[in-house]
Amino acid sequence: MKEEYICRCEEITREEIEKAIADGATTLSGIKKRTRAxxxxxxxxxxxxxxxQMLSKVKDPAEITPPTSxxxxxxxxxxxxxxxxxx
Amino acid sequence: xxxxxEIVVIGGGVIGTxxxxxxxxxxxxxxxxxxxxLASGSSGACDIDIILQxxxxxxxxxxxxxxxxxxxxxxxxxxFDIEYENTGGMILIEDEEQLKVMKxxxxxxxxxxxxxxxxxxxxxxxxQKGLAPHLVGATYSPQDAHVNPMxxxxxxxxxxxxxxxxxxxxxxxxxxxxxxxRVKSVVTNRGEIETETVVNAAGVFAPEICAMVGMSxxxxxxxxxxxxxxxxPKLVMGDVLCAKYIVAKYNPKLLEGSDDxxxxxxxxxxxSQTRNGNILIxxxxxxxxxxxxxxxxxxxxxxxxxxxxxxxxxxxxxxxxFAGLRPYTPDGLPLLGPVEGIEGFIMAAGHEGDGIAxxxxxxxxxxxxxxxxxxxxxxxxxxxGRFGNTEKIKAVS
Numbered sequence: 207m208k209e210e211y212i213c214r215c216e217e218i219t220r221e222e223i224e225k226a227i228a229d230g231a232t233t234l235s236g237i238k239k240r241t242r243a244x245x246x247x248x249x250x251x252x253x254x255x256x257x258x259q260m261l262s263k264v265k266d267p268a269e270i271t272p273p274t275s276x277x278x279x280x281x282x283x284x285x286x287x288x289x290x291x292x293x
Numbered sequence: 294x295x296x297x298x299e300i301v302v303i304g305g306g307v308i309g310t311x312x313x314x315x316x317x318x319x320x321x322x323x324x325x326x327x328x329x330x331l332a333s334g335s336s337g338a339c340d341i342d343i344i345l346q347x348x349x350x351x352x353x354x355x356x357x358x359x360x361x362x363x364x365x366x367x368x369x370x371x372x373f374d375i376e377y378e379n380t381g382g383m384i385l386i387e388d389e390e391q392l393k394v395m396k397x398x399x400x401x402x403x404x405x406x407x408x409x410x411x412x413x414x415x416x417x418x419x420x421q422k423g424l425a426p427h428l429v430g431a432t433y434s435p436q437d438a439h440v441n442p443m444x445x446x447x448x449x450x451x452x453x454x455x456x457x458x459x460x461x462x463x464x465x466x467x468x469x470x471x472x473x474x475r476v477k478s479v480v481t482n483r484g485e486i487e488t489e490t491v492v493n494a495a496g497v498f499a500p501e502i503c504a505m506v507g508m509s510x511x512x513x514x515x516x517x518x519x520x521x522x523x524x525x526p527k528l529v530m531g532d533v534l535c536a537k538y539i540v541a542k543y544n545p546k547l548l549e550g551s552d553d554x555x556x557x558x559x560x561x562x563x564x565s566q567t568r569n570g571n572i573l574i575x576x577x578x579x580x581x582x583x584x585x586x587x588x589x590x591x592x593x594x595x596x597x598x599x600x601x602x603x604x605x606x607x608x609x610x611x612x613x614x615f616a617g618l619r620p621y622t623p624d625g626l627p628l629l630g631p632v633e634g635i636e637g638f639i640m641a642a643g644h645e646g647d648g649i650a651x652x653x654x655x656x657x658x659x660x661x662x663x664x665x666x667x668x669x670x671x672x673x674x675x676x677x678g679r680f681g682n683t684e685k686i687k688a689v690s
Contacts, residue, residue: 216569229447230462236330239337239443242569247523249613276587276614281523284574285607287593288600 215246306336309494310449311656338617350401360654373448380531382437423605476637499642524570
């Protein structure tokens with residue numbers, strides 16, 4: 207059985223996410239806290255929909271809350287944030 | 294169909310799960326009730342520090358030191374990798390005035406038995422690379438440590454479940470029923486649980502639970518904000534704070550009405566690096582109610598402050614930010630122990646920013662109190678009624 211990576215940034219497999227769901231995770235945030243899926247450089251852009259599909263087997267898709275979006279929109283050098291302030 | 298439990302613990306953060314574990318370990322039948330999910334509140338929106346140096350010299354530091362001892366064997370005990378690491382930590386000092394404050398702080402901490410020393414700039418630079426040349430020095434303690442707070446919650450909860458605890462997620466407390474001054478049951482959105490003992494470990498939401506038994510508590514949410522970086526090779530030595538962090542923590546009055554955003558937002562450096570290599574850059578302390586938003590002003594102010602002290606951070610990418618609420622109390626100490634006037638109602642909340650550091654010892658103390666009626670330390674200064682806030686209880690029960 208080949209391992210199927212759902213979250214590529216953090217290298218989290220389908221099996222690990224299934225285990226998190228079995229542990230009681232019913233939200234994307236719950237999956238994230240148990241596995242790190244969605245914590246990587248792309249912040250869940252790739253895996254979010256795949257994980258939502260997996261969650262929808264145990265929870266009504268209408269009830270699956272989207273994850274909190276937080277700044278920055280994409281990875282940005284800290285120096286640029288700080289220097290941008292001084293312009 | 295009514296359920297029964299020896300003890301109901303309210304809250305699935307590091308405090309509630311720790312209490313559930315310690316009670317289960319000692320043979321008690323526990324039901325842990327959590328409104329959302331494990332680590333869904335403050336315990337999932339914080340950094341990874343177990344800092345002893347940031348604790349007020351007194352019972353606060355004594356509790357943290359006892360907790361630090363318990364941490365050493367916790368991964369093995371829980372049979373769960375909580376990413377604990379005894380890294381050591383330092384508090385950066387920017388000027389002579391801060392040096393004076395820190396000298397006094399260190400002297401008091403040493404008297405209590407903490408291993409802590411003052412370092413000059415050269416010695417500090419050996420421990421932490423990339424420091425700004427204007428720093429005058431730092432304090433250093435080898436006893437500071439790291440843990441992954443989310444893994445800690447899950448580790449405690451799974452270990453408690455293995456020992457027979459029931460972990461009831463997605464379950465909200467609707468009411469607490471009392472009769473003749475005693476706890477009788479808790480009512481949840483999934484049914485009623487008959488019990489004689491309830492532990493309120495609801496963190497920033499503890500006041501909501503207290504209101505159900507006619508008790509008011511002066512726990513207020515105090516927001517912190519943190520920036521997360523991309524994973525990078527080891528750069529941060531352990532827990533790195535700055536002296537301003539200590540001032541902001543213990544002197545909220547000094548922050549009010551300042552023109553300087555850094556002071557007004559209660560900004561103080563808190564740097565740590567997770568096992569995966571992400572650096573967490575904090576933080577601030579704001580009274581803005583139950584508001585979990587991050588703000589542009591705070592994030593930029595925190596980063597300016599951090600890069601002023603550790604310029605090396607400028608080259609690293611930020612990938613996320615988040616905010617969390619600390620359960621603040623007016624004297625900086627948690628509310629721990631039984632509530633007078635209502636038999637079976639026990640408080641374990643109000644740890645402000647020290648919940649992670651104090652979670653193991655809180656679990657031990659509450660289990661001691663429930664099983665033996667006493668613990669290893671006099672917890673009178675932590676009494677839940679110390680703010681004269683239990684007056685109305687008798688009228689309700």
